[in-house]
Amino acid sequence: xxxxxxxxxxxxxxxxxxxxxxxxxxxxxxxxxxxxxxxxxxxxxxxxxxxxxxxxxxxxxxxxxxxxxxxxxxxxxxxxxxxxxxxxxxxxxxxxxxxxxxxxxxxxxxxx
Amino acid sequence: xxxxxxxxxxxxxxxxxxxxxxxxxxxxxxxxxxxxxxxxxxxxxxxxxxxxxxxxxxxxxxxxxxxxxxxxxxxxxxxxxxxxxxxxxxxxxxxxxxxxxxxxxxxxxxxxxxxx
Numbered sequence: 001x002x003x004x005x006x007x008x009x010x011x012x013x014x015x016x017x018x019x020x021x022x023x024x025x026x027x028x029x030x031x032x033x034x035x036x037x038x039x040x041x042x043x044x045x046x047x048x049x050x051x052x053x054x055x056x057x058x059x060x061x062x063x064x065x066x067x068x069x070x071x072x073x074x075x076x077x078x079x080x081x082x083x084x085x086x087x088x089x090x091x092x093x094x095x096x097x098x099x100x101x102x103x104x105x106x107x108x109x110x111x112x
Numbered sequence: 113x114x115x116x117x118x119x120x121x122x123x124x125x126x127x128x129x130x131x132x133x134x135x136x137x138x139x140x141x142x143x144x145x146x147x148x149x150x151x152x153x154x155x156x157x158x159x160x161x162x163x164x165x166x167x168x169x170x171x172x173x174x175x176x177x178x179x180x181x182x183x184x185x186x187x188x189x190x191x192x193x194x195x196x197x198x199x200x201x202x203x204x205x206x207x208x209x210x211x212x213x214x215x216x217x218x219x220x221x222x223x224x225x226x227x228x
Binding site: 037039041048049050051054060092094096097099100101102103104105106 | 156157158159171173174207212213214215216218219220221
């Protein structure tokens with residue numbers, strides 16, 4: 001099973017400041033079509049996860065452009081350029097390349 | 113717009129059974145793989161199973177293999193999760209999501225509690 005390790009697990013941030021979350025995979029995530037099925041989700045308390053970024057760097061419709069994803073191989077990153085109050089919650093990376101598809105442990109973002 | 117509505121959760125004793133349903137709308141259900149994912153209270157996310165558009169391709173996580181069965185009815189735009197031999201550790205919110213390996217859309221979930 002592919003293990004995704006996120007860091008940090010807790011991220012206190014100041015409004016308007018940037019935030020970066022890392023996701024490291026125990027093995028490469030290149031699928032047979034040449035793409036990395038590495039995605040990022042945001043979950044607020046009591047809500048379902050919402051996908052923000054798919055295939056490493058593609059922003060979903062309606063996702064603010066302050067969110068960006070990057071990476072390759074086994075190291076991936078989610079960046080928030082300027083954190084807003086609505087960005088609090090838990091962020092998960094997820095791989096859909098190797099079955100069973102797996103999630104990282106989650107990173108809790110809160111406002112300082 | 114896309115909607116996934118789960119139902120069927122509830123309180124069940126260890127060893128018992130439940131059948132979860134997920135009704136889809138707003139997209140071409142028959143064209144997509146469907147998935148079940150769960151989240152134990154205060155914990156992370158675990159992908160449980162997927163089923164292909166025709167139902168011929170099915171996979172399970174080891175944690176539920178042999179106990180849970182995924183199925184679908186394309187005429188009813190529904191996917192199901194039959195859960196048997198339930199354990200306390202199966203207590204979780206259960207979500208359906210699509211498409212496979214991308215999980216763009218999720219339902220609101222249905223809560224399953226396994227307790228004596």
